[in-house]
Amino acid sequence: MALMTISFRSEVLDLQTHVNVLIPDQWSPDNPPATLYLLHGLSGDYSSWIQKTSLLRYAEKLPLTIIMPSADRSFYTDMVYGNRYWTYLTKELPERLQTWLPLATTRNKCFVGGLSMGGYGALKWGLNYPEQFSGIISMSGAVDLQAMVERAPEYLPGFQMIFGDLKKFSQSANDLFSLVDKVSDQGRYLPDILQFCGTADFLYADNLVFKAKLDRSKLPHRFSEKNGVKHEWSYWDETIRYTLDWIAEKIGDTTDNTSNNTSSNSQEGQDHDK
Template identity: 30%
Template sequence: MSRQSGSFYKSNRREENQMAFLTCDFFASQLGMDIPMNVLLPEKRQEKPVLRPDAKYKVLYLLHGHSDDASSYIRKSVIELLVRRYDLAVVMPEAHRSGYGNSAHGHAYYDYILEDVMVQAPNFFPISTAPEDTYIAGLSMGGMGAMRIALNNPRRFAGVGCLSAGIHKKGIGSNMFTSEDFTRNASRTADSTPSQDLEALLRELDKVGGLPDVKFFHECGTDDPLYPGYCALRDVFHSLKGQWNYRCEERPGNHNWDNWNYYLPRMLQYFGLIPEGDETDNRKILF
């Protein structure tokens, strides 16, 4: 039987990007150990592959929560379905229960994100390092981590997403922070550098005019136990006098994936990474 060269790639199916999924175990210099990160990269399934040595994708660094790990967004969220048509890389690093800080009695996870993940991911994959192409976001612990990393490094990001998180300190928050499991872990990972005082960081940046070129997306469900902390951070943003590109959203919802899967597309649209009105309905995504 004769074989027609390239016939597979000439099918009548509609061409669309899909995502390649890679798990990368690499040595993290700031932790002194091997650690995984998961990566989604654009892949054109219905085209014959061609070399693209100069391709550099915009990138979203997506940070997991306190009880999750680097696999959680792949297993529980719609992130791959949301970005599959667009030239965007998504990097999902492992951070254990670190709080994304430099622990006084353990590892330097803040430094690891900045000096290992954000250096090695572009070394390994076709990912841009330009600030205008770089976004960071997370949920719960990851949302606080994303905000903390961005406010301490305000010229490195074009957008920051903080889902179900805010200012969480004594007198603000919920019984989520008083459970024995959480307080025991928090005492082990307590840290002082870099600053984790989000209000102080914001007010210092506000003194020099704010961050008009950085988009901040902030959300929380009104039934979420972290809603008081979200409100505290929201109110700080609203009190700032400089130029800020800040959007906050809230609706009935709890600290769960139903809520986060509702807001992930809204966050990506606000960042301009997917078009407005595209795939905002999870039923449309799945069916």
């Protein structure tokens, strides 16, 4: 497996940016490896997953290309006062990478995941474009931004710079809860959702609320918690290893998860290591 750091000028961002990419040693142009977009948290960047976890070792023999971009502290959004990271992430970056790398684009071989802010970004991307991804992974995700502001008003100025008037947040393309309803109601493309959170994480209660929302939807999903775990890299090192195993199983099954999918929702409210 090769680790590449690509530095290029983004036309959307109007700046030089970086993306780390893990590419398998063996692949065929006629059958490119599956693709995972792996997103960082609020204080991270394109290098976080490589520096903080054993991702390189875990992914070494998988037929999977892993893409790790930088998105500053944008919550993967076209910011009201800031840069257009949503357009960069969902439009420009995939288009640019497809000209340079062997990337799978078929839905059953495409995944998106992330931690904390990146968990929010992964869910936002996957639920806005469910036709693009067969799986979404949220690790200790910031899944309920309005609840975060109510609980900790110090988040409000930053969120207003990103999203603008939060009174307009509900039912928007940034609101994960309304996106769940939209995808579930449409019922054509239903990506599998893998959701992790530690019970001592400051985002645990929000994740339980989001799990309950998924429980009431048609979306197939699995919830995994670990007792006493906080918002920490040691946990995300475990969850990324579990995630890669989950993806390896899924890419072994070429069945696309469309309206003909008959799999039921799955919830596992326990330590995923048990």
